[in-house]
Amino acid sequence: MSGALKPLSLLGAMVLTAITLGCSTIPESELQPGQRPALETTEAGLWMHMDKMEANLRKSGRIVEDPAVNDFLSDLTCRLEPDYCQTVRIYVVDVPYFNATMAPNGMMQVWTGFLLRAENESQVAFVLSHELAHYVKRHSLQRWIDIKNKLNASQILSVLTAAAGVGYVGTMGDLAMLASVLSFSREQEREADDRGFERAAQAGFDVGEAAALWEALRTERAASDKKDSWIFLSTHPGIDERIASLKAKSQAGQALAAGAPGDDGFRSAVAPHLDEWLGDELTRGEYAESEVLFRRLLKAGRNRGLLHFYLGELYRKRRGDGDMDLAIAEYRLALAETGCPPRAHRSVAQALIRTGQPVEALKSLERYLEADPDAPDRRIVEQQLQELR
């Protein structure tokens, strides 16, 4: 996965090292379990700034604190890398884009946009395993030394000055640009794929799910009219190459491991967040991508009431030709399912008003107030009811 935030973290390390150090040698050895870098090293400076970034992250107000989600991810990490999991801190960050990152000091970020897109435990495992491989292989340090040896101090400080204004999570444009400056090399990504796949397969996860996740992302991305919104793809080898490679590994790995996707733990952990994360997904305004995603999650058997409701929201907000009719159809499907929020009645009423069906709209608004008598918008809905009568 991409280090969308990792570049920002790496930039912090430049403060210490950009001017005072000359060329450094890129380390070849893996990080040992429990190992911390010696204080006088470039790596120690990098870790120190990662620690500062981590402190900022904890104060960001963007961390999902739910123990069920965090325990699920921690347990998964320990299954994947039992020797390292005690030194890895996982933060679930409320950002609706697909991404996960691993900092050299053991700080892992898992964005909610990734958890929304994963269908099962195995898909989460392969992504985490890939990130853990970057950590064990010390790729951030290697990349940083490589870059530092190529840039002069003024170039580094120019980027650093700019980055200081980005903050913890800047706009997607800022992040994409910074990521393009300091992304992992293709060779490092391949290495992380290799180790990550091997560890996940050894831990018993379904080896076919790694390629399946990327294929789903490829389909989602193909629907986009704005390809650069996929920050993780801007920092990774071609998606086609990755899928082919993972499929080849999968075919070889099937002889070694016969894992299962492992749905139950993952789905139950994230289920309470699905409403919020689906809503966050729509705030991206990338409706074509979101439509593909929501349909995929429906097919995968996720909460039908919520997914039909959010498909209704998507069509109602997109307002293309025929979208209001599509929205009404989705709301009605949602309302026939358990798990549909009461506000679906209010939403379908707005779509019915738009399509010239005031009688049906009135009934829906009445049902909304029946279903949610303490609705925070009760008085404005009552006014709308008066106008419809």
Place this chain on the structure above:
Amino acid sequence: MLRGICIFLVLVLSGCAAASFTKEQPGRHDVGSSYTIETTQAWSRHPGPPVWRTIDGKFLGTLSTWSNLKEGDSLLPQIDKKTPEFRSDSTPIEVAELVSDSIEAVVSGADVTIKDFKPIAFGARDGFSFELFYSQEGLSKRGLAAGALHDGKLDLILFLAPSEYYFDHYAPEVQRIVASVETRA
């Protein structure tokens, strides 16, 4: 290429556009051609778009105003992603969605909650008001919105401030401003 990226980032992130605030004395002020408001305190006015005012600074309270927003207009300038647009046939409920979606488009993870959504008089027009609650990088924010739909257009006043101290401190002034609206025919 890297040099270009550096220069671009420095320019963009350092806010190279010169601030053009004007000190605005208490009194009645035009909001576009659609309505006027009356302030009882001195505000610093930024021409926008959208026009916004502050007393203690941008992060401690902003009063934004829109006049005659029409089909396809956004509350905020387009950024690097699609910004929600106003539709001329919107209902008040959809205006509240426009406001919350616009905040969520620029404040990732804001998770805006709307409360106390009710009809009010907006000058001579039937209007609406609602409160907003959300989080911005760990800081609890609160807002008050008031507006009216007329002839397929939207007039809107939106005050946003940290929940702690600043919202309550300026809420009386903002409520006076909303009550002072005089609409033009």
